[in-house]
Amino acid sequence: MAHTARRAPCPQCERRRQRLRARSPLLNTLCLPVTRWGFTALAIGAVYAEMTIPALLAGSAAVLAWRYR
Numbered sequence: 001m002a003h004t005a006r007r008a009p010c011p012q013c014e015r016r017r018q019r020l021r022a023r024s025p026l027l028n029t030l031c032l033p034v035t036r037w038g039f040t041a042l043a044i045g046a047v048y049a050e051m052t053i054p055a056l057l058a059g060s061a062a063v064l065a066w067r068y069r
Helices: 011-023 025-030 033-048 052-067
Strands: none
Touching: 025 033, 025 052, 033 052
16 A cells, blocks of 8 residues: 655644634635535536636635635
8 A cells, every 4th residue: 555645734834724714714614625526526517518707716716625625
């Protein structure tokens, strides 16, 4: 079984992430795995259906959700 080493986030990034989560209920919602995968699936579906504006909106929400997980 392969084990991949995962580097711990730097303390400054971890503090910033915790501070953002504490202040914003929206970011607290984005931290859920269901939300991350949901926005990702919506972005892929919108790209597949050739809907530009919804794809950009869902994609930006997915990027935020994955960034602040």
